[in-house]
Amino acid sequence: MKPSFALRLMAALLVLGLHAAALRLADAVLHGLGAAKPARAERMVIHLTLPPLAREAEPPPPKRRPPPRPPQPQAQPERSPLQNPVAVAPHAPASRAAPPPPTAEEWAFAARYTLRNSKGYRHSWGQQLRSLMGTAIEGPDQGAVRFRIEIAPDGTLTRVDTLWTTSAAVERRAREALGRMPPLPPTPTGKPLIFERTIHFSPDAHDDPPTYDHDCLPQPKAFRNPFVWDGKSPQRRPEPEPEEPPDPQALQDCLKQLPQNTIEAEAARDRRAMERWGWTSGSGDAQR
Structure with missing residues (x-):
């Protein structure tokens, strides 16, 4: 490890001081031989001045803080439409007036x-x-x-x-x-x-008037599941009962008694068919 510059300078000054002291001592001895009284040896004081050490690193001056900015309003995050309450205008509740009572002609038809x-x-x-x-x-x-x-x-x-x-x-x-x-x-x-x-x-609700187109046809028979079995009796599939065709003359007489359907009844039948089967269907079955 090399000695520092201060130590080398001190050593050099010490050597020079010793050389100077030796020269002065030699000069005093030479002059003292010729004098009556020996001169008093002078005290030589050597002042060694060390070089100033490197100054410690001074801390950097504090940075000036910028003046505080006035507070700015923070931007509100965007809210989704579901979070934003939407004011719904109050609406009057739906209503349907009562239908008119049957007329005297309608009751006369119903009674027969x-x-x-x-x-x-x-x-x-x-x-x-x-x-x-x-x-x-x-x-x-x-x-x-x-x-x-x-x-x-x-x-x-x-x-x-x-x-x-x-x-x-x-x-x-x-x-x-x-x-x-x-x-x-x-x-x-x-x-x-x-x-x-x-x-x-x-x-x-719809107060639909009935239609009378198919009232003269025989009533469809109640459905009976042919696969019902009690688990005991022999399994036999019942034969479907044959449907008897209506009497042509009785059917013609019955058709003459049928009233003509009203426009409201026809529109109601079509609406019921479309609600049940969709818009691609034709006219539905008559109200039974």
Whole structure:
């Protein structure tokens, strides 16, 4: 490791000082031999001045801080449309006025139409009840109720049973309307009329008039699953019962009694067919 510059300088100065002291001592000795009294040896003081050491590294002056900027408003993050509340303007609830009650001509037709379990009478009875229930307004009081009705031959309502309901308020309103029903005409067959009827009390319900095109055709037989087996009896597939063709003369006489369908009934039948089968279907089956 090499000595530092300060140590080498000190060594050099020390050597020079020693040489100077030796020269002075030699000069004093030479001069002292010729003098009467020996001169007093002078004390020689050698002042060694060390070189200034390297100054310690001064810390850099502190940087001037820029003046504080005024606070700027922070940009709000963009919110998705789902996060932004959208004010929805209040709208009036949907409603449907009650249908008009059946006219005297409609009741006269219903009182003599015997086909399909007195189809005209059943429709007029439901229209009369719905007209007494008032306007249906969208909300918690809308719904439907299905009754099983029994009417005596003289037109007196003898029994009403609730099969199901979707709203107690609708059932209560319907039963209140039953208490205000006007006197009804006698049944077409002169026998008790028993049927089921669903009353829709809703702004989306349609009070469709029936069609009578197929009322003279025989009723389709109830479906029976040919694969039902009790697990005990021998498995035999029942033969389908043959359908007897209707009497041509009786069919012609029945067709002469059928009323002409109204435009509303035809439009309602087409709407029901399109709702069930789509827009590519033709006219649907008649209401039975």
